[in-house]
Amino acid sequence: MSTRARLSDESGLSLYEVLVAILVLVVGLMGVYVSIGTTNGAVAAGENTVVIAQAAQQQLESVEALPYASIANSSEPVQTSTTDSSNPTYYLTSCGSSSCSYYAGLSKSGTAEPIDYDATNGKVAPGPTTQVVADPNASTCASTNTSTCRIVVSVYTFITNVTPSEESACTNTSSCYKRITVAVKNAGQGPPHQPYYLSTLIGPKGGGGSGNPLTSGSTTCNDQGQAVVCTH
Amino acid sequence: MHSLIPNLLRRLRSDERGFILATSVIVLLVLLLTMTAYTLAASNNTTTASHTGSSAQALAAAQAGEQAALFRVNNAPGSGGASSGNGTLGDGATYSYTVTSLTSSSSPCTGLYVSSPNTLNQDCISSTGTANGVKQTVEERIAGYVPQTSLFPVNGIFAISGLSTTQISGTFSLGSNGTLSLTDANLSALSGQIEYLAGDLQQSQNAGEQCTGTCTPVVESSPGITVPSVADSVYAGAKTTNSDMTGITLVNASYSSSTYILTATNNSASATFSPGTYYFCGINVGGFSNFALNTTGSGIVRIYIDSSYRSGSPCTAGLGNIYGAGNSTASINSSGTSSNLQLYFYGQPGCTGTSCPPAITNMNATTMVADVFAPNSYMDPTSLTLDGALVVGDLTDQGALTATYQQPSSSGSGSGSSTFYPTATAVCPNSYATTGC
Numbered sequence A: 001m002s003t004r005a006r007l008s009d010e011s012g013l014s015l016y017e018v019l020v021a022i023l024v025l026v027v028g029l030m031g032v033y034v035s036i037g038t039t040n041g042a043v044a045a046g047e048n049t050v051v052i053a054q055a056a057q058q059q060l061e062s063v064e065a066l067p068y069a070s071i072a073n074s075s076e077p078v079q080t081s082t083t084d085s086s087n088p089t090y091y092l093t094s095c096g097s098s099s100c101s102y103y104a105g106l107s108k109s110g111t112a113e114p115i116d117y118d119a120t121n122g123k124v125a126p127g128p129t130t131q132v133v134a135d136p137n138a139s140t141c142a143s144t145n146t147s148t149c150r151i152v153v154s155v156y157t158f159i160t161n162v163t164p165s166e167e168s169a170c171t172n173t174s175s176c177y178k179r180i181t182v183a184v185k186n187a188g189q190g191p192p193h194q195p196y197y198l199s200t201l202i203g204p205k206g207g208g209g210s211g212n213p214l215t216s217g218s219t220t221c222n223d224q225g226q227a228v229v230c231t232h
Numbered sequence B: 001m002h003s004l005i006p007n008l009l010r011r012l013r014s015d016e017r018g019f020i021l022a023t024s025v026i027v028l029l030v031l032l033l034t035m036t037a038y039t040l041a042a043s044n045n046t047t048t049a050s051h052t053g054s055s056a057q058a059l060a061a062a063q064a065g066e067q068a069a070l071f072r073v074n075n076a077p078g079s080g081g082a083s084s085g086n087g088t089l090g091d092g093a094t095y096s097y098t099v100t101s102l103t104s105s106s107s108p109c110t111g112l113y114v115s116s117p118n119t120l121n122q123d124c125i126s127s128t129g130t131a132n133g134v135k136q137t138v139e140e141r142i143a144g145y146v147p148q149t150s151l152f153p154v155n156g157i158f159a160i161s162g163l164s165t166t167q168i169s170g171t172f173s174l175g176s177n178g179t180l181s182l183t184d185a186n187l188s189a190l191s192g193q194i195e196y197l198a199g200d201l202q203q204s205q206n207a208g209e210q211c212t213g214t215c216t217p218v219v220e221s222s223p224g225i226t227v228p229s230v231a232d233s234v235y236a237g238a239k240t241t242n243s244d245m246t247g248i249t250l251v252n253a254s255y256s257s258s259t260y261i262l263t264a265t266n267n268s269a270s271a272t273f274s275p276g277t278y279y280f281c282g283i284n285v286g287g288f289s290n291f292a293l294n295t296t297g298s299g300i301v302r303i304y305i306d307s308s309y310r311s312g313s314p315c316t317a318g319l320g321n322i323y324g325a326g327n328s329t330a331s332i333n334s335s336g337t338s339s340n341l342q343l344y345f346y347g348q349p350g351c352t353g354t355s356c357p358p359a360i361t362n363m364n365a366t367t368m369v370a371d372v373f374a375p376n377s378y379m380d381p382t383s384l385t386l387d388g389a390l391v392v393g394d395l396t397d398q399g400a401l402t403a404t405y406q407q408p409s410s411s412g413s414g415s416g417s418s419t420f421y422p423t424a425t426a427v428c429p430n431s432y433a434t435t436g437c
Helices: A003-008 A013-064 B004-014 B019-075 B232-242
Strands: A129-134 A149-161 A178-186 A196-202 A220-223 A226-228 B084-088 B094-101 B113-115 B120-131 B134-145 B156-164 B167-171 B173-176 B179-182 B190-197 B201-203 B215-220 B248-251 B253-256 B261-264 B270-273 B276-280 B282-286 B291-295 B301-305 B321-332 B341-345 B358-379 B384-396 B400-405 B421-427
Touching: A013 A129, A013 A149, A013 A178, A013 A196, A013 B019, A196 B019, B019 B084, B019 B094, B019 B120, B019 B134, B019 B421, B113 B120, B156 B400, B173 B179, B179 B190, B232 B276, B232 B301, B248 B253, B321 B341
Parallel strands: B156 B173, B156 B179, B156 B384, B167 B190, B167 B400, B173 B190, B179 B201, B190 B215, B261 B282, B270 B291, B276 B301, B282 B321, B291 B321, B301 B341, B321 B358, B341 B358, B358 B384, B384 B400
Antiparallel strands: A129 A149, A149 A178, A178 A196, A220 A226, A220 B113, B084 B094, B094 B120, B120 B134, B134 B421, B248 B270, B253 B261
């Protein structure tokens, strides 16, 4: 049979067609597979980001709830890396000599603030402390067995004193307010790989004493023209 | 053209070539659409996660701004930073705040308007934090007392234009912008300061009786110590709202609502005051002995004794004091504490020395446990025992002057800066810019 005749013959054509279709499907499905993997990774990273942000917020709130005198690091932080900027202790300096400072601006070209370290009154551990978050419905996740945990994070908390050079209203460091920096880093293998930072300022709380109008029994609050007891 | 579609349909029915390939492409198309939807959902998830993190940073930054604002309001009042400011935090978030004064209950701010019998300053801090374009705003109402300049510039007795006495003892300070005539007094028995202008201290020639040891002489710079005043409106307000017998228990005494005079009618008369504000034109002890002016309860009793020298006063001339008939004896709050009784005498503004009307006169002996403010009056007790603080225009003590200084409770005129305390805080909704917090 001549080539022309074979080409014009339709027998066996469906086999070629099937092979091409299979090839197209395989290539397409591989793309889908890769895409699913990438997307799943992004979803997991997103979930981890939320969990890490919540852990940081929880830590910040627990520190803010302390009496002002207790908002101090209970021990001097330890620098565990001088080269890895994704390690929150990278921004520490001179620690171990009771003059520990922290580059709260997360840039070593900025100003390092003195760590507020108070072994007597301080209630804030600088960390890292390990926190685990279980998968939904998981009951075995614990800090001693993290294999079934969704994510294991390391929490760092640094309390620094804002200095008169940063705050013109300060007369000296002890008369200023404090900065709380919480850093939460994924201690596992997956993303996100960079630590999440949460930072705020906190001043002396006052609260009690005769200078606070709310402590006086004769102070009232105006609620739509009615004098009512003031409550926080 | 008209035959194209029928031809195609006919071919599809009769010819199955390419059907599998076409089906594969359609399957892939469906998969592609499914994956696109899934990827979009995942992208939204990632964006939401990122937004959650940024939102927490923005909220923390807003709270940082609020803390910085409160600190600056309390520590640098009047500077630019106290009314507005901004800053950057280490996590890249920024804050900006404004501080506005609240003048009435209708001034917008979170929480309720705070009211107090004492004068209050009230401000509103609005602080916005921004992180990666996400904004959060917090609002805080802060309030603080208007600080009071003490009416008592000396920790004890201050007689503005002059003081004389023959005996002195106790733990208090003594001061005057005029002459301190103390030549017969043993000043070494005094524990405190004697504050005077250069050349105005007359003390004993006996070295052992001069101001040494526990007595410390302090020379004030000219023109001397300034004494605050109590506004006429305070007396007028007391007359309007407190000129009756409510809160007072009388024994052997009576009160006239037409003359505003409380009068003792027998020996051992007493008037017992519950915490509050009271108004009189005079307290007449008459010729009786052992008159007692008492306080009860734990609050402050404020007694305003007006005089005819105040415009609008109902008092007749010559009144405006606590007066006896020569041999009277009075005990003022002797079983109480000085911080629970404040006696204000209007007197005669602008008078000097003994030309001023008397605050307490014609009394044989007087014991006072009180803070007494009579800058436009004079006093000439036969002997005075004071537990508290006293400001008087002129004091001529005929006998022994014994005193123990006690810190007065807050009183006086307002000046200086308030120390603010938070009274209410709120995280504002995202619609803050248009609807308020």
